[in-house]
Amino acid sequence: MNNWIKCNFNRVFLAILYLLAIVNIYAEVTEKDILLQYVKPLFIPVFVVFYLTKYRYINWYFVSFLCFMFLSDLTSVCYGNAKILQFSALFYFASYLSLLGFITTKFKGFRFGKFLAWYLIFVFILNTYLLYQLYTILDSIMLEPLEVLFFGLRSAALALLVLISFAVYLSSESKSSILYLLMALCFVFSDLLYYIHYYYIYDISFVLFDKFLFATGLICLFYYLSIRNEAQKRAIKIRSYNFVFEKQQQVVKH
Structure with missing residues (x-):
């Protein structure tokens, strides 16, 4: 019964997020700016509502990510104000830094062989080169120097996010590390496609x-957060069982 409820809960969450994506696409394609202003900032509130319905704990890195991402979505629909759009780009950068800060804590203590280390360096250099090529194209199109700067910062943060997420995945090969890497890749390509269709083609x-x-x-x-929370719940149960067992052993000894 619990598995059935959990499955339906996840399906409803997926359906609502993809429905929001469809409505956003419709609003952008038909150039309905008012609809877009109301719908685009809803991604993060929907995420928070569903998450807090199921869980109570969330790491402060992810709180920071959700707050900055919500602010960036909220300000990104103010097309008539260049200053606000610059703040939006800054908030996006801060949100990706939050994700980068979290995965960096998981990266500590890992050691790689020479082949793997050189492979990761090659992947990072390749990503950096591709982003630099896009940077040079956008540099000639964007009118505001700050926009170019923020694009560079966002791209660097995302490149590092993918690199470190990939390194953590290769070290652990766990389900959670795969999800985090997929999340990073989705945000990278989403960001690149946004810049391409907004500024170039x-x-x-x-x-x-x-x-x-x-x-x-x-x-x-x-x-990813669900897996972390379930793992923490299991760890708490194990600790409680161990505590009760130790108490019983002490009573038996006495």
Whole structure:
């Protein structure tokens, strides 16, 4: 019964997030700015409501990510105000830094062989080169120097996020590390597609994949946090059982 409820709960969460993505796509394609202003900031509140319905604990890194992501979504729909859009880019950068800060704590203590270390360096250099090529294209298109700077910062944060997430995955190969890596990849490609269709080539397929990748990234994060919470619950139960067992042993000895 509990598994059935859990399965339906997750399905409802997935359906609502993807429905939001569809409505966002419709609002952007039909250029209904008012609808977009109301709908785009709803991703994070929906995530928080569903998460807090099921769990009570959340790491402060993820609280920071959700807060900054909500502020960035909220300010990103103010198309007529360049200053607010710059703040939006700054909030996006801060949200990705929060995810990077968390996964960095999981990276400590891991040691890699020479082949794996060189492979990770190669992946990082390749990602950096591709991002630099996009940076040079956007540099000639963007009018505001701060926009170019924030794009560079966001890209660097996302590149490091993918690199370290990939390194953690190769070290542990756990389900949670796969989810975190998938989340990072979804946010990277969603961000790149946004910049491409907003500044370079407008195509409906870019808008479609951008929104669905962003929603999928949030879903991966939700499942990642669920796994962490379930693991913490099991650890608490084990500690409580051990505590009771030790007490019983002490009583028997006396």
